[in-house]
Amino acid sequence: xxxxLENLLQEDRLFEVDAEFAANxxxxxxxxxxxxxxxxxxxxxxxxxxxxxxxxxxxxxxxSNPPFYKWFKDGELNLSYNCLDRHLEDHGDQVAYHWIxxxxxxxxxTYADLHAEVCKFANGLLELGLEKGxxxxxxxxxxxxxxIAMLACARLGIVHSVVFGGFSSExxxxxxxxxxxxxxxxxxxxxxGGNVVPLKENTDVALNSTPGVEKVVVVKRTDxxxxxxxxxxxxxHDLVEGKSTECEAxxxxxxxxxxxxxxSGTTGKxxxxxxxxxxxxxxxxxxxxxxxxxxxxxxxxxxxxxxxxVTGHSYIVYGPLANRxxxxxxxxxxxxxxxxxxWQIIDDYGVTIFYTAPTAIRAFMKWGDEHVDKHDxxxxxxxxxxxxxxxxxxxMWYHLKIGRENCPVVDTxxxxxxxxxxxxxxPGAVPTKPGSATIPFPGISADVVDDDGNSVPLGGxxxxxxxxxxxxxxxxxxGDDDRYVxxxxxxxxxxxxxxxxxxxxxxxxYWLLGRVDDIMLVSGHNISTTEVESALVSHPSVAEAAxxxxxxxxxxxxxxxxxxxxxxxxxxxxxxxxxxxxVAKTLGPIGKPKSIxxxxxxxxxxxGKIMRxxxxxxxxxxxxxxxxxxxNADIVQEIADKxxxxxxx
Ligand code: ATP
Ligand code: MG
Numbered sequence: 041x042x043x044x045l046e047n048l049l050q051e052d053r054l055f056e057v058d059a060e061f062a063a064n065x066x067x068x069x070x071x072x073x074x075x076x077x078x079x080x081x082x083x084x085x086x087x088x089x090x091x092x093x094x095x096x097x098x099x100x101x102x103x104s105n106p107p108f109y110k111w112f113k114d115g116e117l118n119l120s121y122n123c124l125d126r127h128l129e130d131h132g133d134q135v136a137y138h139w140i141x142x143x144x145x146x147x148x149x150t151y152a153d154l155h156a157e158v159c160k161f162a163n164g165l166l167e168l169g170l171e172k173g174x175x176x177x178x179x180x181x182x183x184x185x186x187x188i189a190m191l192a193c194a195r196l197g198i199v200h201s202v203v204f205g206g207f208s209s210e211x212x213x214x215x216x217x218x219x220x221x222x223x224x225x226x227x228x229x230x231x232x233g234g235n236v237v238p239l240k241e242n243t244d245v246a247l248n249s250t251p252g253v254e255k256v257v258v259v260k261r262t263d264x265x266x267x268x269x270x271x272x273x274x275x276x277h278d279l280v281e282g283k284s285t286e287c288e289a290x291x292x293x294x295x296x297x298x299x300x301x302x303x304s305g306t307t308g309k310x311x312x313x314x315x316x317x318x319x320x321x322x323x324x325x326x327x328x329x330x331x332x333x334x335x336x337x338x339x340x341x342x343x344x345x346x347x348x349x350v351t352g353h354s355y356i357v358y359g360p361l362a363n364r365x366x367x368x369x370x371x372x373x374x375x376x377x378x379x380x381x382x383w384q385i386i387d388d389y390g391v392t393i394f395y396t397a398p399t400a401i402r403a404f405m406k407w408g409d410e411h412v413d414k415h416d417x418x419x420x421x422x423x424x425x426x427x428x429x430x431x432x433x434x435x436m437w438y439h440l441k442i443g444r445e446n447c448p449v450v451d452t453x454x455x456x457x458x459x460x461x462x463x464x465x466x467p468g469a470v471p472t473k474p475g476s477a478t479i480p481f482p483g484i485s486a487d488v489v490d491d492d493g494n495s496v497p498l499g500g501x502x503x504x505x506x507x508x509x510x511x512x513x514x515x516x517x518x519g520d521d522d523r524y525v526x527x528x529x530x531x532x533x534x535x536x537x538x539x540x541x542x543x544x545x546x547x548x549x550y551w552l553l554g555r556v557d558d559i560m561l562v563s564g565h566n567i568s569t570t571e572v573e574s575a576l577v578s579h580p581s582v583a584e585a586a587x588x589x590x591x592x593x594x595x596x597x598x599x600x601x602x603x604x605x606x607x608x609x610x611x612x613x614x615x616x617x618x619x620x621x622x623v624a625k626t627l628g629p630i631g632k633p634k635s636i637x638x639x640x641x642x643x644x645x646x647x648g649k650i651m652r653x654x655x656x657x658x659x660x661x662x663x664x665x666x667x668x669x670x671x672n673a674d675i676v677q678e679i680a681d682k683x684x685x686x687x688x689x
Contacts (some may be wrong), residue, residue, distance in 0.1 A: 045501025045543055045553065048627040049571040050463025052431050055472045057437075061421075061448060064165070065468025067330040072469075075482035082483045083111070083322060090325040090362070092126045093117045094291050101509060106530040107536070109509040118289035119321055120162075120195035123361035124155040125289065131336075133364045134667050138340070139184050139390055142372025149184055149364050150362070151650050154191070157280075159287035162192035163280035170561070172197035172290060175300065177221040177253075179212055179239055181205040181230025182371045183277060185259045186347050187357045189225045196297060197290045200260075201300040201312070203237060204348025205230050206646045208502040213246035213669055216253060218312050219300050219518060223255045225276075229262030234599065239436055240266040242552045259396065300518045301350055303456045304647045305669030307539070307557060310384060311527065312518035313350075313456045320361060323460035323512025323622035327481060328359030331450055332393050333467050339551035340419070342368035343395040344382065350456040351426055351645050354512075355395060359460075370487050374400065379407045383415040394442070395424035399648035401434045404442075406583040406606055412441055422467055424450045428649055429552045431577040435474035453477040453552050455538055457528065459512030462486070463550050475551045475574060484510055486550070486589065488542050493532040501543030503556060506536040541568055558652050560589030563629050569652060572599060572633065575626040579619055581609045586642045586650045587633065590659035600659045601633035602642060602679060611638030639679050646671040657681050 062069070075082035080100045088096060098114030127134070132152035139147040149157075170176065176193055178188045178200055186202075193200040201219045203212050205227075226243045229236035240258055247253055259267065259276040268275070295316050302310035308562065328334060332341065332355075341360060345351035350407065360367050368389055374382050386394065404412070423443050425435075430451050439449050448467035456458060463486065465471075465478040472478060481485045485508040488496045492667035496502040513536070517524040531537040541553035552558070560567045569587040576585035583606040589597035603619065605611055616636050624632040643651045647670060657664045658680045668675060 043539060045559065045566045045568060046566065046630065047499065047543055048503060048631050049475075049574055051473060051475055053432075053474055057468055057471055062468040062663070063531070065466075066333050067466035067469045069469050071330075071466070071482045072479070076485075079485065079508055084111050086326040087112055087115070087322040087511070090329070091117055091318070091321055092122055097294060102511065106534070107175060107525060108521075109513065111511045112294040112322070114319055115294040115318050117294065117318055117321070118195065118292055119317060119362070120158060120191045121289040122321060123152060124158060127151045127364045128155060130521045131364060133563050134364065135366050137184060137187070137369045139369045140232075140371065140385060142376060147184060154188070156285035157188045158191040158195060159285050160280040160283040161188055161276075162195045162287040163222075163283040164231065164257070165192055165196060165198065166287075167279070168257075170196065170198050170223060173199065173297075174223075175199045175201055175219045175221045176223045176225060177212070177216045177219065178202045179224060179226045179243060180259070181227060181232070181237065181261070182232070182346060182369060182581070183227065183259060183261055184369070184458060185227075190299075190347075192359075195287060195289050197292050197296060199297045199299055201302075202348055202353070203302070204346060205237060206232075206346075206348070206647055206671065208668070209242040209245035212242060213249045215302055215312070216246060216250045216347070220252055222252065223257065225257045226254055227259040227261045228265050228266045231262065231372050233376045236262045236264055244269075276635065283573060292317050295515075297515075299353065301353060301456055304349065304645050304649060305498070305666070306649050307555060307649060307653065308666055310669065311523065313514045314516050314518050315459050315512070315514050317542065319513070320459050321358060322353040324359035325362045327461040327464075328355060328363055328365075331452060331464050331481070332395070332424065332464055334360075334363050334365055334393070336364040337364075339392045340368060341365050341393045342389050342391045343385070344374075344400070345369065345395070345397070345426075346647075350459070354460055367562060374403070375407070379413070380411040380414050381598075383412050383417060386417055386420065387415040391417040392419055393422045393424070394420055395426065397427035397648055398425055398430040398434055399428065401425065401430070401438050402577075402584045405434065405437050406604070409441060410605060417442060417444065420447055423447045424452055426452045426454065427647065429554055429574075431474060431574040433476035433574070433578045440476070448472065451475075451477045453550070454584065456513040457538070458506075458510070459514065462506065462510075463552070473549060476545075476551050478549050479551070484508075487535070488544050488550070489532060489535075493535070496544070498544050498546050498548055498619050501541065501553065501566075504538055504540045504542035504550070504552070505532055506538065543651050545650030556586070560599060562589065562597050562599060562630065563595045567599070567631060571627060572601065572623060572631050573624045574621065575631060576601060576603060576619060578626060579622045580603055581615060582619070584642060586652055586655055588652050588656040588659055590656060593636070598634040600655070601636045602655055603636055604639055604641060637679065637682050639675070641675045641683060643671055643676050643679070644671050645669050655679070
């Protein structure tokens with residue numbers, strides 16, 4: 041980006057804090073200033089208040105070797121203990137998870153149950169010969185054994201690497217190899233949309249190229265009949281049979297590794313992000329409590345992500361359990377057996393807090409309001425979103441339709457690398473604007489800078505940077521310190537660079553504008569793909585849009601748009617020119633797409649994010665880049681065919 045980012049989208053809607061909500065909110069006005077006065081003390085206090093330590097940390101931040109920061113390095117703790125044992129005496133009977141299987145079976149798991157299951161499995165892991173520091177790959181669907189396996193590893197200081205169950209055997213094997221895992225934990229199969237995802241068969245294929253794996257533990261879930269390799273494979277139920285329901289939690293140093301998790305792979309080859317114990321737990325408990333306003337005795341909290349992503353690690357497992365939350369965990373697809381499955385669950389369980397992604401919200405909008413209208417959602421009191429910039433129209437739909445204008449909406453910006461939420465409204469303390477993640481979380485210092493790293497005045501756009509270290513930050517990329525430094529710490533001296541573009545309005549609110557690689561340069565103007573997409577989505581016929589800048593002789597880059605339409609709307613020449621005019625009217629002529637292609641779907645990662653780089657490859661008639669993390673490969677060819685026949689103007 042050579043020039044400042046243009047400021048195209050005007051969004052003037054503001055939602056003030058509700059006084060009643062504010063009166064009972066965990067986050068009080070003034071908390072940002074308090075934290076800003078001394079961010080180290082703020083985090084130290086959170087660490088001491090929210091965590092039960094074996095040895096309380098006295099040193100907060102070791103910044104002697106940047107960017108390899110250490111937090112609370114003389115502290116000792118155990119995350120499994122913090123998530124389970126410490127709740128048992130007074131709250132053993134409290135539900136930790138209401139688990140709902142896709143075929144309709146359910147399990148109610150209390151903290152006492154979870155503790156017993158975790159201990160039994162941890163004893164099983166010991167029997168397999170695993171030791172502190174070993175790596176274990178976990179390749180599972182959304183079954184209770186997944187958090188149980190993670191917590192059992194955490195109990196023993198074993199480093200888990202969860203691989204999303206929607207990934208292929210190639211993706212699994214490359215992650216096993218990268219982390220050098222000794223054991224794989226999987227299932228025979230996972231339920232998804234009424235089908236069986238053959239996890240064990242995929243694992244068998246992956247293991248052909250991973251000689252380091254000694255044992256495979258298999259949960260029986262679909263019971264469709266799988267081969268068990270003699271001496272290597274063991275059923276979960278056999279491993280835990282007769283094991284004690286007690287297993288001592290190992291004393292760990294705050295800086296011991298907790299897990300490796302690979303990023304979504306939206307921009308290219310995934311990075312094995314390493315998180316550690318003490319700082320991570322401090323970050324996720326603090327953010328979980330303040331952003332979601334958790335009241336452990338009252339709330340039924342549902343983060344509808346997959347545990348295979350960081351959102352699930354931080355906000356289905358570690359944050360919520362350490363905060364003694366009652367949560368919902370759903371195994372299957374949101375549209376199975378019908379489009380109202382999620383609303384049915386909210387209605388049945390009286391869910392009070394719901395957290396999902398813009399891609400899901402756009403799908404709900406596309407499926408139609410009638411599925412929502414069938415259910416009573418009045419239990420909801422707070423809504424959250426994460427994963428991509430949320431288009432203001434999608435935000436409004438969420439607010440009006442799901443929140444019934446009664447729920448604060450928290451748009452939370454963060455990444456695998458940040459471990460926890462970084463830019464977000466605090467409900468009860470920060471007024472919201474549709475499409476803005478608002479302001480940095482207390483104790484987080486951010487800035488928007490230009491090419492040279494100079495702060496861009498309010499009202500302008502540029503690169504998002506984080507200017508001070510924070511406890512839940514990644515410690516490195518597994519086995520590749522150099523790549524860690526190159527990717528995040530080299531662009532701007534002494535600052536963390538997440539790779540996202542951002543503008544700040546006159547109120548200092550942050551508007552995330554997608555990845556910097558996606559920003560277009562049209563006739564000398566820097567234009568964000570997000571803004572053009574949001575303008576398209578604000579047209580009533582449009583469900584979803586992706587925009588890329590493709591090479592153009594005249595303007596350097598030209599705006600190429602790919603659009604999926606709502607419900608039964610058909611795309612024709614008239615709609616095409618209507619959409620181009622609509623964008624020109626919303627953003628000004630500079631934002632007008634040169635070409636628009638109507639398509640039934642957009643290429644997305646398995647976490648549902650639009651992969652613009654593939655659309656760019658298509659638009660510029662290039663060989664497609666890495667597609668291994670793509671969820672819907674067929675659509676790429678379909679779009680390529682359409683794009684080659686569509687007119688330029
Ligand atoms: P990779 O780094 O491998 O390309 P990824 O960036 O998609 O994959 P994640 O760590 O899952 O992997 O996603 C973090 C990114 O998602 C952020 O950098 C940002 O681009 C986007 N994002 C997440 N939440 C928000 C949000 N609330 N608003 C805008 N963008 C968001
Ligand atoms: Mg990323």
